[in-house]
Amino acid sequence: MKRIFFTYIRERIYKDVCVVMKKILLILSCALILIGCKKNKEGFLLGEASATENKTALIILNEHVKNVQPFETSIIRGNVTYETDKDNLKASMDIMIQKDEKILINIRYLGFPVAKALIMPDSVQYYDVKGVYFDGDFSILSNLLGTDIDFNRFQNLLMGQVLDSSTNQNMEASLEEGLHKLINASEEDLQSSYYFEDKSALLKKEEISQKSTNRSVTISYPNYQKIGKYVVPTEINIKAEQEKSINLNLQYNKVTFDTDLNIHYKVPEGYKRINLK
Numbered sequence: 001m002k003r004i005f006f007t008y009i010r011e012r013i014y015k016d017v018c019v020v021m022k023k024i025l026l027i028l029s030c031a032l033i034l035i036g037c038k039k040n041k042e043g044f045l046l047g048e049a050s051a052t053e054n055k056t057a058l059i060i061l062n063e064h065v066k067n068v069q070p071f072e073t074s075i076i077r078g079n080v081t082y083e084t085d086k087d088n089l090k091a092s093m094d095i096m097i098q099k100d101e102k103i104l105i106n107i108r109y110l111g112f113p114v115a116k117a118l119i120m121p122d123s124v125q126y127y128d129v130k131g132v133y134f135d136g137d138f139s140i141l142s143n144l145l146g147t148d149i150d151f152n153r154f155q156n157l158l159m160g161q162v163l164d165s166s167t168n169q170n171m172e173a174s175l176e177e178g179l180h181k182l183i184n185a186s187e188e189d190l191q192s193s194y195y196f197e198d199k200s201a202l203l204k205k206e207e208i209s210q211k212s213t214n215r216s217v218t219i220s221y222p223n224y225q226k227i228g229k230y231v232v233p234t235e236i237n238i239k240a241e242q243e244k245s246i247n248l249n250l251q252y253n254k255v256t257f258d259t260d261l262n263i264h265y266k267v268p269e270g271y272k273r274i275n276l277k
Helices: 002-042 057-065 139-145 151-159
Strands: 073-083 088-098 102-109 112-120 123-128 132-136 171-176 179-184 190-196 203-210 215-220 224-227 230-233 235-241 245-257
Touching: 057 171, 057 179, 057 190, 088 151, 102 151, 112 151, 132 139, 224 245, 230 245
Parallel strands: none
Antiparallel strands: 073 088, 073 245, 088 102, 102 112, 112 123, 123 132, 171 179, 179 190, 190 203, 203 215, 215 235, 224 230, 235 245
16 A cells, blocks of 8 residues: 555656646747747848859949948947967957947956946057056057057947958959958058958958068958848957967857947046056
């Protein structure tokens, strides 16, 4: 009798556990479906095509410009990975862009703020949890990225546009590994190459090198997404070669446009100013 009773209890518990597990799996399945639907509403990956026939530089650049839509503000949320021969750091990031005026970057590690930077057309500022702050010019970004950077070029880099928006003269076009390649034939010391896919002339890669300083940088864009009428990268890979090799990866998890921004930047009291070269 006792054996029959324990057998009944064991079977009942097993059935209850199975019912609970089925409910959990059903809830998770519904959640995944909802998340998937939400993601599709926010943005979708753009299709690309290999280049098989030559186009003129003017046609390629004109097609590339069609991807650029005017906006007032943008918020980018994602992750950043910074690698050198000695360091390997990964953190979350928020980037707020007030077009042509200011860019605020917040870096967090395990949810805690560790650094904040404010980039404006005439200055670069930042502070971090070490209790120091910097207030200077774009030379700090130029040294980090391995090429000369100003506000407009940095803004273009984040949005997947050619660094120099005035790149339209003395360009030679060719095909290389299924991409349209443009090079500036008039440049001697500073050499620039731009690579575009064929379907929408999305920028896939930029290579910039400077012989006199022995610096080079490669910026690549694996994929693009369309959010409403806007086209933005899903990811940016930057490899800079100078005195040391630097790899920087920016992963875009969520991008919004034309929402209200609260760009607040103030160096905490007691922080020490540092000079960087």
